[in-house]
Amino acid sequence: MNYKEALKNPIFKIISQAAKDIGVDSYVIGGFVRDHILERGEHKDIDIVAIGSGIKLAKQVAKNLPNSPKVQVFKTYGTAMLVYEDMDIEFVGARKESYTQDSRNPIVENGSLQDDQNRRDFTINAMALSLSADSFGNLLDPFNGVEDLEHKIIRTPLDPDITYSDDPLRMMRAIRFATQLNFTIEAASLESIFRNKERIKIITKERIVVELNKILLSETPSVGFLLLEKTGLLEFILPELTALKGIDEVEGQTHKDNFYHTLEVVDNIAKNTEDVWLRWAALLHDIGKAPTKKFSKKVGWTFHAHEFVGSKMVYKLFKRLKMPLNEKMKFVQKMVFMSSRPIVLAQDMVTDSAVRRLIFDAGEYVEDLMILCEADITTKNPKRFKKYHKNFQVVRQKIDEVEARDHVRNFQPPVSGEEIMEAFDLKPSREIGQIKEAIKEAILEGDIPNEHEAAHQLMLKLGEKLGLKATL
Known part of the structure; x- marks a missing residue:
C-alpha cells in the first residue's frame, strides 16, 4: 500500500515543515492511519505526535498556515488543538505513562515514539506515519497492526491486563471497535476484560455513555451488548438489562428470554433509524418485565403494567448514568410507556377512536412509536411475521386517514x-x-x-x- 497517498492533503507537508522549523520529528498516528488502511473514508480527527513539545509544534503550524488559526492549549494534558478546513488536528508530545490503582489519569513523562506507541490502546491504533522529510509517508508498525487489520482482530500492544487495568475505559473501547468494525477481540484480551471488569467502576459515567452510544449507533448493536454481557461489564453498567436474561419454567410453561429478544429489537430498529434516542427506547422497552414477572396457573406468565414500570425505571437509569434528564429522557420514557399500544391495535379490529387516541397520546412521535413497534416483531414463524407486518400496514394507513380528517396530532382544543x-x-x-x-x-x-x-x-x-x- 502507498501510505504517502494518505498524506496527500497539504496540511501534512505544512506540519512536516513546521516540525523541521523547530527541530523535532513528527508523526500522524492512530485512527487516521487505521481508517486509511481500512479504506473507511477520510478521517477528520488527526492525531499528531511530536518527539518534543506538541504545544510548540501546534503553535508553529498555526504560524505557517494562512490566517493563523487559533490554537487551543490544554496545559494539564500537554496537548494542543487547531481546526484546519474541516479537520480537528490534535498535537501531543511523545510520552510514556504510568498509572495508579484508583485513577485512569496517567502520570506522564516525555518519551520516544516507541513509548508513545506502547501506551496506545490497540495494535490497530498504534500505527504511525512519519512526517519527516527524509522518511515522509513511511509506516511504523511495531505491533503488526496491519496484520491485525487484515485478520480483523482487536489486540492490545502490551499485556492486556496492564492495558485494561491502567485505563479500564479501554475495555469499553475494545468492545465498541469490535462492534463498529465487525472485528473479533483476541481470546487473551477478552479473558482479560472479564478479569478486570470491576475496574470499570473508576470510569466516569459520562465516558461510559459515550461508548454505549457508539455501540448503539453501530450497524449491529447486539454484537457489542453480547460482548458486554459475556465479559461481565453489562452487570455493572446496565443491570436492568442483565435482569431480563434467562427463561423460567413453572408447570411446563415458559416465557421468552427477554434479554435476547431486546437485542433482536435493537438490531431491527438499527435498520430503520439513526436516532440514538429511539435506539435507547428499543434497548429499554422491556426493562419493566423483570420486576413485573409473575406466574399464575390460570394465565401462565404475565408482565402486567411492565410498560408503566419500565418508563419509571428510565428516569432512574438516566440519572444513574448521568445522561440528560431533559426532553431526550422524556422521549425515551414515552416510547417505553407506549411501546405496546400499536401492537394491541394491530391485533384487534382497528377503530377510529382507538387510532385517534394513539395519535393524541403519541403526538409528534407517532411515527417513531410505529418504527419501535415494528422492530418489536421478532417471531421466527414466517406466516406470523408476514401477518404482523401486514397488520401494522393497516394501522399506519388508518393513522394517515384519521389524522388527515380529524387533525388530532399535537391536539389543541377548538375551544379555549x-x-x-x-x-x-x-x-x-x-x-x-x-x-x-x-x-x-x-x-x-x-x-x-x-x-x-x-x-x-x-x-x-x-x-x-x-x-x-x-x-x-
Whole structure:
C-alpha cells in the first residue's frame, strides 16, 4: 500500500515543515492511519505526535498556515488543538505513562515514539506515519497492526491486563471497535476484560455513555451488548438489562428470554433509524418485565403494567448514568410507556377512536412509536411475521386517514379556556377543566368533529348541565 497517498492533503507537508522549523520529528498516528488502511473514508480527527513539545509544534503550524488559526492549549494534558478546513488536528508530545490503582489519569513523562506507541490502546491504533522529510509517508508498525487489520482482530500492544487495568475505559473501547468494525477481540484480551471488569467502576459515567452510544449507533448493536454481557461489564453498567436474561419454567410453561429478544429489537430498529434516542427506547422497552414477572396457573406468565414500570425505571437509569434528564429522557420514557399500544391495535379490529387516541397520546412521535413497534416483531414463524407486518400496514394507513380528517396530532382544543370563561362569565375554576376534558373526549370518541362550531355547541350544552348560564 502507498501510505504517502494518505498524506496527500497539504496540511501534512505544512506540519512536516513546521516540525523541521523547530527541530523535532513528527508523526500522524492512530485512527487516521487505521481508517486509511481500512479504506473507511477520510478521517477528520488527526492525531499528531511530536518527539518534543506538541504545544510548540501546534503553535508553529498555526504560524505557517494562512490566517493563523487559533490554537487551543490544554496545559494539564500537554496537548494542543487547531481546526484546519474541516479537520480537528490534535498535537501531543511523545510520552510514556504510568498509572495508579484508583485513577485512569496517567502520570506522564516525555518519551520516544516507541513509548508513545506502547501506551496506545490497540495494535490497530498504534500505527504511525512519519512526517519527516527524509522518511515522509513511511509506516511504523511495531505491533503488526496491519496484520491485525487484515485478520480483523482487536489486540492490545502490551499485556492486556496492564492495558485494561491502567485505563479500564479501554475495555469499553475494545468492545465498541469490535462492534463498529465487525472485528473479533483476541481470546487473551477478552479473558482479560472479564478479569478486570470491576475496574470499570473508576470510569466516569459520562465516558461510559459515550461508548454505549457508539455501540448503539453501530450497524449491529447486539454484537457489542453480547460482548458486554459475556465479559461481565453489562452487570455493572446496565443491570436492568442483565435482569431480563434467562427463561423460567413453572408447570411446563415458559416465557421468552427477554434479554435476547431486546437485542433482536435493537438490531431491527438499527435498520430503520439513526436516532440514538429511539435506539435507547428499543434497548429499554422491556426493562419493566423483570420486576413485573409473575406466574399464575390460570394465565401462565404475565408482565402486567411492565410498560408503566419500565418508563419509571428510565428516569432512574438516566440519572444513574448521568445522561440528560431533559426532553431526550422524556422521549425515551414515552416510547417505553407506549411501546405496546400499536401492537394491541394491530391485533384487534382497528377503530377510529382507538387510532385517534394513539395519535393524541403519541403526538409528534407517532411515527417513531410505529418504527419501535415494528422492530418489536421478532417471531421466527414466517406466516406470523408476514401477518404482523401486514397488520401494522393497516394501522399506519388508518393513522394517515384519521389524522388527515380529524387533525388530532399535537391536539389543541377548538375551544379555549378563555372562550369558556367569557361564554359563562367565569373566573378560573374546576368547571372550565371539566368542559375542556369533555370536549376532548367527544372529539377522540368521534362524537363531534374536531371543529370550532361543533365544540362551541357542545360547550354550551355542557355548561347548561353544570348549571352555568351563558352570557352570549
